Amino acid sequence: MMRRACLGLALAALCACSASPRAAYTVLEQAHAGPLEFEVRAEGELRAVTATPMLVPGEQWTPRQIVWMLPDGTRVTRGERVARFSATQSEQDLAQARIDLERNLLARAGKQDELATKQGQLGVDIVQVDGQLAIAHRYAHATLAAIARNDILDAVQDEAYLGVRRQILQWRERQSSARGKAELAVLDAQHDTYATVARQKQADLDALELRAPHDGVLVLERDWAGQEPHVGSNLWAGNSFASLPDLSALEVQLAVPQIEAQGIAVGQTVQLHPWGRPAQRVSARLDWIAAAAQTRDRESPVKYLSLKARVPADAVRRFGWVPGQRFVGDIVLLDARRAMSVPNVALVGNGDGATVRVLSHGAEVVRKLRLGVRGATRTQVLDGLQEGDRILLAAAPDGDGT
Structure with missing residues (x-):
């Protein structure tokens, strides 16, 4: 033409x-x-037109580094390993979480011993006061024929003092119990936090491999700069790694x-x-x-x-x-x-x-x-x-x- x-x-x-x-x-x-x-x-x-996304394994925003991967365009079968990651930071975080758990358990045991000792001491004080109060009560209601008037007046005063002291000891016992429960609750909450972190980091370490959900051709995802992932790349868990179209x-x-x-x-x-x-x-x-x-x-x-x-x-x-x-x-x-x-x-x-x-x-x-x-x-x-x-x-x- x-x-x-x-x-x-x-x-x-x-x-x-x-x-x-x-x-x-x-x-x-x-x-x-x-x-x-x-x-x-x-x-x-x-x-x-449609594709199955493949995300970097692990908890959200956990750092990952590629140590091995299949090249772009590789045909894969269901369950085949596509990539393997390292998680040095997760290993360190898991070790720290386990140390924190041990410290928490020791702190809780020490707190329980401290509370038990304090409760025991208060219990002993209350028993002593009860014994003294019983004696004071008996003498306070004795007749003049039995003991002297001055002894009766002293006994009445001792009964009033011991009664007040007993109320104070009971109040301290209740306060100690409430405070102890609160402190134990704080330690238990810390324990749950450390345990959750430990489970997450263990899950991260258990999810260092990415496998194909079904048969297909591996298509790697490019980042904002147009770069494909490669061995040595640092990625974040939860981000897109590839897809199976x-x-x-x-x-x-x-x-x-x-x-x-x-x-x-x-x-x-x-x-x-x-x-x-x-x-x-x-x-x-x-x-x-x-x-x-x-x-x-x-x-x-x-x-x-x-x-x-x-x-x-x-x-x-x-x-x-x-x-x-x-x-x-x-x-x-x-x-x-x-x-x-x-x-x-x-x-x-x-x-x-x-x-x-x-x-x-x-x-x-x-x-x-x-x-x-x-x-x-x-x-x-x-x-x-x-x-x-x-x-x-x-x-x-x-x-x-x-």
């Missing part, structure tokens, strides 16, 4: 050279109807520079093949287009429009494609057996108001066009041009040419 356009352009330019000196500097193209195809090339990656439903996610994305629409045909393997070409249709273009590189202002096209499952099985492969997609904007087009550089305006300049009998004539599909460099013309029309692409400045 490009060869035919160049030939027509050359013939038109030769014809223009035999006209006026101005025409010798005029670039022309002769309108011609024929096979017409507009395509836009896009690049992207094969991905799964569903190979029965794959799609290619493509990206097209915004300036070349004119005319792209859902439902258009796209010819897909892996990078470097044009023989593995399959036909698909665009089934999703992003609402707006976005930048992909902080260092570049160029925006790209994201597209998605579902890949036939039989092609995935036949060619052995796996997620992560780089793909090329040729999006077919127009494929007509017989159509006419003009270079975009010749158009003035767009839509229903588009026009071109045509040379007719040595004079410029403005033609109004009805346009169809617009490509990156050319646009389909539905009405307004005739076979053989000489389209003015550019004219020489006044005063040039001889």
